[in-house]
Amino acid sequence: HAPPNAPRYRTLDMPGILAFLSGLPDLAARLGGTRAQWTIREVSDGNLNNVFVVDGPRGGVCVKQSLPHVRVDPSWKMPLDRTFFEASYLRDIHPLVPGLTTRCLHFDPDLFVLVVESLAGHAVYRTALMSGVDWPRVVPDIATFVARATFGTSVLSEPFERVFDRHAVYARNQTLQRITLDLVLDDPYHDHPRNHWDDVRLDDVVGRIRTSPAVRRAVDALRLRFLTCPQALLHGDLHTGSIMATATDTRVIDGEFAIYGPIGFDCGMFVGNLVLRRFADFSPDAGRRCVAEIARFWDTFVAEFTRLWAAAHPTPSATSGPCAFFVPDADGASPGRTAFVRAVFDDMVGYCAMEIIRRIIGYAHTADFDVIPTHDARTERRRAALSFACGLLDAHGTQGDVEAAFGALVRE
Numbered sequence: 001h002a003p004p005n006a007p008r009y010r011t012l013d014m015p016g017i018l019a020f021l022s023g024l025p026d027l028a029a030r031l032g033g034t035r036a037q038w039t040i041r042e043v044s045d046g047n048l049n050n051v052f053v054v055d056g057p058r059g060g061v062c063v064k065q066s067l068p069h070v071r072v073d074p075s076w077k078m079p080l081d082r083t084f085f086e087a088s089y090l091r092d093i094h095p096l097v098p099g100l101t102t103r104c105l106h107f108d109p110d111l112f113v114l115v116v117e118s119l120a121g122h123a124v125y126r127t128a129l130m131s132g133v134d135w136p137r138v139v140p141d142i143a144t145f146v147a148r149a150t151f152g153t154s155v156l157s158e159p160f161e162r163v164f165d166r167h168a169v170y171a172r173n174q175t176l177q178r179i180t181l182d183l184v185l186d187d188p189y190h191d192h193p194r195n196h197w198d199d200v201r202l203d204d205v206v207g208r209i210r211t212s213p214a215v216r217r218a219v220d221a222l223r224l225r226f227l228t229c230p231q232a233l234l235h236g237d238l239h240t241g242s243i244m245a246t247a248t249d250t251r252v253i254d255g256e257f258a259i260y261g262p263i264g265f266d267c268g269m270f271v272g273n274l275v276l277r278r279f280a281d282f283s284p285d286a287g288r289r290c291v292a293e294i295a296r297f298w299d300t301f302v303a304e305f306t307r308l309w310a311a312a313h314p315t316p317s318a319t320s321g322p323c324a325f326f327v328p329d330a331d332g333a334s335p336g337r338t339a340f341v342r343a344v345f346d347d348m349v350g351y352c353a354m355e356i357i358r359r360i361i362g363y364a365h366t367a368d369f370d371v372i373p374t375h376d377a378r379t380e381r382r383r384a385a386l387s388f389a390c391g392l393l394d395a396h397g398t399q400g401d402v403e404a405a406f407g408a409l410v411r412e
């Protein structure tokens with residue numbers, strides 16, 4: 001049934017997807033051959049949408065369609081506009097990170113269908129990590145992605161008028177912003193029917209998270225920053241399931257949660273998922289490797305972000321650049337830049353902790369712990385991850401570097 005504000009909408013089945021593509025000459029040419037030669041398979045993996053991969057003799061495409069409800073819960077009704085925001089996000093950031101995401105090939109505003117390049121041979125990074133791969137390119141690639149996509153959509157690189165116009169577009173992405181506000185930043189910190197965990201042995205650590213005054217202060221501040229600190233265009237859901245990779249190629253997908261917000265939110269969600277993986281990994285050097293990965297992420301992010309900043313504001317002139325008050329001092333550093341990057345670090349640490357917590361006690365859990373063979377061991381590792389996240393929030397704002405914030409992972 002078509003929602004009242006989208007009269008031409010219908011959910012496409014597989015023959016419907018093939019018919020849709022055959023009516024688009026550019027996409028049909030990309031696939032090659034005739035419609036009878038195309039193959040289609042459903043690859044829906046996330047919580048929200050239908051996703052299909054279509055292959056033809058010449059190439060393949062990935063087709064994503066919004067549903068009028070959450071895919072994994074049809075009783076949870078939802079507007080269709082999320083693929084519009086994902087298409088907009090890809091069009092805005094692809095020029096900034098061309099090799100690190102996919103190109104938007106087509107968006108249909110009646111059917112809310114988005115078509116992107118297909119990533120043949122790539123694996124969902126979370127699944128790859130669970131199978132034990134070690135792909136050293138992914139972490140620095142994601143750091144580079146975040147640095148370039150956020151810097152390039154901020155007032156640090158563009159006139160504020162253009163940034164504010166774009167911000168106004170994504171400010172309409174309220175359905176998914178509400179999901180993040182509720183599911184990531186709010187529900188886990190009080191009783192809510194969407195929360196769930198399957199072992200009462202987690203109750204005490206959940207109680208600790210909810211009653212610690214320092215944790216409550218940090219959570220309140222981070223929730224407020226999410227809504228009041230529109231530093232740059234964020235991916236908004238940058239967990240390891242939003243990354244497709246091979247050993248040598250990394251692509252960020254699924255930008256439907258795109259919004260303006262604090263840059264450390266994207267950093268923290270990614271790092272939080274690395275930490276979740278660490279707690280599910282029993283290999284003896286898992287902690288050391290995780291701390292090294294987080295350090296590599298942060299160092300690469302800072303190097304790229306400050307390189308872009310210095311290149312955009314090369315001289316200490318009061319009138320140059322889109323945002324002249326961010327010029328460096330004569331020695332090339334900048335007190336403003338140092339403070340900005342430090343705030344991104346604090347946000348990264350805080351949102352990392354909130355991502356860990358919501359993935360264990362909130363609505364949307366991740367598969368990371370499923371590889372652990374026994375229920376007792378799964379509970380013990382979840383408990384350890386929650387305690388670690390609680391510690392991050394307890395000390396929030398006092399950890400000056402990766403070692404101070406995450407060093408305990410070596411011992412966990």
Ligand code: SR1
Binds near residue numbers: 047048070180183237
């Ligand atoms: C109802 S949506 C639940 C979660 O799935 C998405 O991938 C986001 O992470 C969201 O929080």
Ligand code: MG
Binds near residue numbers: 046
């Ligand atoms: Mg997703």
